[in-house]
Amino acid sequence: MSKIRVLLADDHRLFREGLRQICEVLGDFIVVGEATHGQEAVALAVQLEPDVILMDIRMPGLDGVQATQQISERLHSTGVIILTMYRQENYVFEAIKAGARGYLLKDTDSRTLIETVCAVQRGEAMLDPGMAARVLAEFRRISQVAAGMDEVAKLTDGETDVLRMVVEGADNKAIAARLSLSENTVANRLREIYQKLHVNNRTQAALTAVRRGIVSLDADT
Amino acid sequence: MVSQSFTALPISIMLVCHDEALRLTLLGWLAGVSDVQVMAEACPPPDEAAADAPDVILFGAVVLRLRDVQRVAQLSAQCPRSKVLIVSRHVDPDAVVIGAFRQGAWGYVTVADESAATMIDAVRTVSRGGAVLSSGLIRWMLDEIVQAQFGHPSKDEGGQ
Numbered sequence: 001m002s003k004i005r006v007l008l009a010d011d012h013r014l015f016r017e018g019l020r021q022i023c024e025v026l027g028d029f030i031v032v033g034e035a036t037h038g039q040e041a042v043a044l045a046v047q048l049e050p051d052v053i054l055m056d057i058r059m060p061g062l063d064g065v066q067a068t069q070q071i072s073e074r075l076h077s078t079g080v081i082i083l084t085m086y087r088q089e090n091y092v093f094e095a096i097k098a099g100a101r102g103y104l105l106k107d108t109d110s111r112t113l114i115e116t117v118c119a120v121q122r123g124e125a126m127l128d129p130g131m132a133a134r135v136l137a138e139f140r141r142i143s144q145v146a147a148g149m150d151e152v153a154k155l156t157d158g159e160t161d162v163l164r165m166v167v168e169g170a171d172n173k174a175i176a177a178r179l180s181l182s183e184n185t186v187a188n189r190l191r192e193i194y195q196k197l198h199v200n201n202r203t204q205a206a207l208t209a210v211r212r213g214i215v216s217l218d219a220d221t
Numbered sequence: 222m223v224s225q226s227f228t229a230l231p232i233s234i235m236l237v238c239h240d241e242a243l244r245l246t247l248l249g250w251l252a253g254v255s256d257v258q259v260m261a262e263a264c265p266p267p268d269e270a271a272a273d274a275p276d277v278i279l280f281g282a283v284v285l286r287l288r289d290v291q292r293v294a295q296l297s298a299q300c301p302r303s304k305v306l307i308v309s310r311h312v313d314p315d316a317v318v319i320g321a322f323r324q325g326a327w328g329y330v331t332v333a334d335e336s337a338a339t340m341i342d343a344v345r346t347v348s349r350g351g352a353v354l355s356s357g358l359i360r361w362m363l364d365e366i367v368q369a370q371f372g373h374p375s376k377d378e379g380g381q
Binding site: 093096097119124125126127128129130132133135136138139140142143145146164167168169203206207209210211213215 | 286287313314315316317319320322323327346349350351352353354356357359360361362363365366367369370371
């Protein structure tokens with residue numbers, strides 16, 4: 001297997017040197033280039049097409065989030081990991097919106113850094129666990145807001161019963177057997193559910209149900 | 222921050238698991254670990270919870286059902302200082318797992334493909350205030366947040 005090709009973008013030389021050591025000695029990656037500001041990061045990324053970019057946020061000129069945006073518009077197979085001092089949620093969400101697939105704090109350890117580079121190269125998303133907790137808290141907050149505004153949750157009891165089983169991954173046959181209905185009736189109720197939730201399939205229906213708290217959790221299934 | 226490692230108390234754990242085999246597996250995994258301590262194997266009544274709340278509530282399930290999600294919600298409400306970590310024997314549908322996270326869980330691991338070491342790492346992570354989620358779910362939640370905040374999903378939608 002060929003080695004993972006990494007580009008470093010950070011305006012602090014000593015930090016880049018440390019990163020290079022970690023990447024090449026502990027990670028067995030190849031550092032293909034080093035950029036000291038956002039503009040240079042974009043130029044080198046386009047020229048070198050690295051697998052992964054380790055990107056600082058605050059750099060002179062174009063910052064890391066703007067650079068990430070430009071890079072992800074041009075290169076679809078390059079994964080950007082933000083490596084920063086900033087713990088604020090807004091930076092995480094801005095960076096993810098710009099196309100970053102990883103977000104680590106600079107006080108992370110080398111093992112986590114290496115695991116994140118490997119995961120992002122495979123196309124996965126990785127966050128520092130502390131940041132993941134913030135993302136989770138924010139997700140809870142917006143899903144409460146979404147539940148409060150929900151106008152589509154007017155499902156009948158029968159439809160809610162079906163939807164609850166869809167959430168748990170049951171197919172139509174299993175739902176029919178459990179609720180003593182014909183498969184036809186289950187299919188009809190599902191169609192109604194899709195229409196009310198504005199979705200096209202059962203996966204979307206299940207996620208919408210959970211996201212908006214439509215499926216009441218108190219009924220025993 | 223002086224000599225913290227020498228004075229740190231073990232992570233206290235309450236194990237909630239109705240499946241005997243899974244319960245024994247989890248107890249076995251925790252038995253030899255020096256920085257964790259199983260203090261209870263059931264849920265304390267609400268009055269005691271505040272005083273005696275464990276650091277981590279380890280919630281074991283063979284298959285995660287909506288009624289388990291409801292239980293997670295109750296435990297989280299009862300013990301707001303404790304972090305609920307779910308250990309499931311199956312890889313459960315995303316919607317149910319998301320439901321559990323929405324209701325207060327801070328971590329989810331499956332016994333199916335994770336080792337004891339992974340679970341214990343997860344216990345340590347949630348006890349320190351971190352969250353343990355799969356890459357796919359992080360991606361999904363981030364897209365939800367980005368969509369709520371900015372009106373459209375992130376550049377590189379994972380396609381869950």
